[in-house]
Amino acid sequence: MKCDFPPGENTCRRCKSSGNACIVEGRKPRNAPNKREYLLAQIRQKDVIIEKLLRELHNPYAATPLSIASYRLATSPSDQNNRNVIAWLDRLEESVQAAGRSGGVEAFKMESRQRASPGDAEESDEDGGDDTERGSADGDEDEQDAQAKLQALPDATVPLGLLAHLSLDNPRARKGKRRGNVDGSENEEVGVANETYFLPGPAYNLNIRASLIENHSPPEIIIHGLVTPDDVDKLFDIFYTRLNVHVTLLDREIHTVQSTFARCPFLFTVVCAISSRYYKDKSEIYPIAMHFARRAAADGLLNGWKSVELAQAYILLSTYAVPARRWEEDRSWLYIGLAIRIATDLNLHQLSTVKPRNDQHRREILNQERLWLICHNLDRSMATQFGKPSTIREDYIIRNSEDWYKRSPLNHQWDCGLSSYTQLLRIMTRFHEEIYSDPSSPTGLNQNLDYREVSLRHDEDLTRYFEDWTRRFKEDTDLQDPACAFRASLLPFLTSYSRLVMYSFGFQQAYRRGIQPEDQIFIDNCFQAAKSVVLCMIDTLCPSGYMRFSPDGHFIFASFASAFLLKLMRPEFKAFITSTRETEIFDLIHRLIQTLQSPEIAIDERHTPKLHARFLAGLLTKHRRDIATAGRIQTQQQPPAAQVSPHSQPTPSGSTHTFSTSTSAGTSPGETTYSGGDMSYAASGEGQLLAAPGEPVYQQDTAYAAGTGPMEVFDFGNVAEQGVETLGALQALQSPSYWRDMMMPGYSWPENESYGASGGLGGFGHNQNLGAFQTAQVGLF
Known part of the structure; x- marks a missing residue:
């Protein structure tokens, strides 16, 4: 209450009229605000905001990269390059709006992961819609039949598959399906407790996936301006004209720039990164681009959705990997394992029995079958060539892959090479199953077999295989096309290397007991096979113009064959190797070194063929007293x-x-x-x-x-210093155990305690288990 004092008086009017003493009290002391409570209130308010934002992301456990919207706001108007990136992203957004037409969640059942209304189907036929999963249901099909399980879910005979079927048959789940887009923000349960756990998400709906990618996880290689839109078009063209001929992994009609961006930013990044090494205008971006690709690989493993494109990206990253500084840092074999697991998780090992709706759908089915064949080939090539255990069993698709390349007019013309290599690996698998048939041996190798008879019998299979596929390449492919001719030229190269691996077992058995005159067949066949491998590389593959863009596998096979030829120069085999053959071996390896290091093949000093040429040159010059070789190191x-x-x-x-x-x-x-x-x-x-x-x-x-003493292994001191950080699979040749027997890298002969005293020709023991020595992955398709 405010007092009103008359002029010149000390008593206010109210107190004077009431006769009270007028006392003016001082202002009461204020209580200081409680800072702790204030801060806690602010924290609670921010927690509510954060929780709301996390719910809007649908998956509160996934980290969200920089979005296009925030990138647009953070871009300076004066930065023309970034403005071009934004314009390109906007065009991509418009181009994929109609992609992945879904007819709701019910479109993704076993019979039809992409069921669409008749109107949508007609639009899909007209614009070449992006069907991403195999299987389709007829528009008039009964709705009850459309409620079958998702193709990628486990079978009903296993516990998890049974839970999936029960969940999908749940009326509450069916109610969620009819809503079309399932909103999981109100359901805090995770795992199988969540009623929407088994329902299809962005992995099966290209429209949803494209929208999320555009707004939340565009490729960093684009966001950071490492490549421009014009660069992307050129990089994809390099991949399809030069690199894809080696792997035959992607279909250009499906994996366009726009669709790859919308389907899988990881695959988009990998294609751009591995192609940048051969992009003359910006070859210097290759290390940074591969860094982004590896980051995308880690993010793809932790976040996102399992898809065919994800497995394809891991395969490409493994096949065209940057050489690691040390073997323990190499991830190639892990990437292949991830690709195989993803493909198996997507049930690609099961043949689709659904009739395709249109050509686009047929291409998607072929794309998935092609991926499974490549996974099998990578798995078996590692197992058969380097002694690793295989993962994929020979299933129905593999057993019937001989004519797969011509079952559809939409098959790529390079698929003939894929089927051819699959059949070669099947022959080698049968050979290894026969020789590794001793359950009492730690390695399984049956030393009691007659390897002469076994090798000759399987060699007949290789001969028939070579004749059959030589005819198939002539009849079913256009050998006037340089790419098809290159695929056909891989046939003698791979067949000869397989023959070398096959006869090396018989050679080793003969070497252990002592070489006899009748064992000349092993020496002759091994020499001819290794010689054929090197000659194919020098005279056929390298002049084709495609080896500059080749994965490491072809160069590794040529180097391994060269190293085996050097082992034939040992003093123990002097009676069997004529001087003419000695001269031929030196000339072959010398020509191979010159070819691999030529500018037409090697891009730079760190390119694989250049590294192999340098290693082979050092191998020849680092000979020791027991190797009948010629050469010296001279600068x-x-x-x-x-x-x-x-x-x-x-x-x-x-x-x-x-x-x-x-x-x-x-x-x-x-x-x-x-x-x-x-x-x-x-x-x-x-x-x-x-x-x-x-x-x-x-x-x-x-x-x-030439002396007569026991053989000593190479001194690799200076050889290793030339580039040990990038030797990769050639590290197998640095193992002393490799030079003590006649086995190929990755294989070993079981130890025998008595052998060191009386076995072989030189009277020395053999290697420890070389099978335990891990070599880099060789991917040949």
Whole structure:
């Protein structure tokens, strides 16, 4: 209450009229605000906001990347490059609005994951809609039949499949289906307790998936401006014209730039990243692009949806992986395992019996079957070539894949090579199942078999296979097309390598008990097979123009065959390897080194063929006293070879091996004569390897005096220093156990305690289990 004082008086009017003493009280002290309560109130308010936002994301456990909307707000109007990215993303958004027409959630049952109304089906025929799952239901089909399980769900005979069927048959779940878009924000349950757990989500509805990708998870390679829209078109063109011929994984009619962006940002990123290495305008972005691809791989494993495109992205990332610095850092084999698991989880091993509605739907089914065949081939190529256990069993699709490439007019013309390689792996699988048939052996290898008979019998299968598929390539493909001709040229290459693996087992058995004259068949067949592998690489594959874009697998096979030829130069086999063959082996490996390091094949110093050429050159020059080889390490700063003084090196047994160089009167100045024991070798000095200063160069100007002592393994000290961080599968050749027997990398012969005293020719023991030595993945399709 406010007091009113008359002028010149100390008593207010109210107190004067009432006769009370007028006392003016001071202002009461205020209580300080409680800061703790205030902060807690703010926190509670923010918690409510955060919870609301998380509910709107449908999955409160998934981290959401930068959205296009926020990126648009954060972009400066003066940044023209980013403005172009936004415009391109807007065009993509418009182009995929009609993609993945769903007729509601009921469209994704076993018979029809994409059931659509008749009107939608007509529109899909007209605009080539994006059916992403196999199976379809007729428009007049009874609704009860359309309530079957989802194709990707487990079978009803297993517990989880039974729970899925019961959940889908739940009236509450069916009520949720009729709502079309199931909103899980009000259901806090997770796992099978959530009534919508088994209902299809964005993985089966391309429309929903595209919308979420556009707004929440566009590829970082685009967001950060690493590539422009024009770059993306060129990168996809490089992939389909140069890279896809090796893997035959994607269908250009399905995986366009727009559809790949809408289906799987991970696959979009991987295609752009692996193609950027061959993009001359921006080749420098390759390391950064692959970094984004690996980040996308991690995000694809933790978040998002399981899909065919996700498995395809992991396969590409494995096949065209950046060489790891060490084997324990390599992820290629893990990526393949992820792809196989995703494909199995999607039930791609089960044949679809639903009649396709249109050509687009047929392409989707072929796309899924192609992926499963490639998963099988990758799995078996790892198992049969490197001694790893296989994962995929030979199912109905694999057993009937011989004519798969021509079952539909929509099959790609390169699918012939895919079916061909599948049949080759089936032959090798039968061979390995027969020789690894001893249950009492730790490795399973049956040492009591007659490997001569087994090898000859399966070699007949390889011969029939080669003749049959040579005819098929001529009749069913256009060999005038360079890409088809290249696929056909892989047939002798892969067949010869398989034959080399096959006969190496018989060679090893003969070597253990002691080489006899009748064992010449193993030496001859191994030599011819390895020679054929190297010649195919030099004379056929490399001149095709496609090896510059090849995965590592082809180069690995050629290098392994070369290393096996070197093992034939051991003193123990001197009676079986003529001087003519010795000369041929040196010439072959020398030509292979020159070919692999040529600018037409190797892109840069870190490209796989360049690394293999450098390793093989070091392998030849790092010979030791028991390898009947020729060569020495010389850099461009060293004096001419004729000025090198002879030197000697003592062996553990006290003998001495002499290395000398000389120019005789009977040879021209450009030739050098090699003398050592009973062997002589003359080779031209022309065509020396072109190398950077300090890089090892193989030169044929050293003599070797063959000794008779036990073989020593290569000294890989300097060889490893040339690029151990990127040797990959070649690390198998650095294992001492590889050089102690005649097995191919990845295989081993069981140990025998008595063998070290009396077995073989040199009287020395064999390797520890080389099967435990892990080598890099070789993906051949």
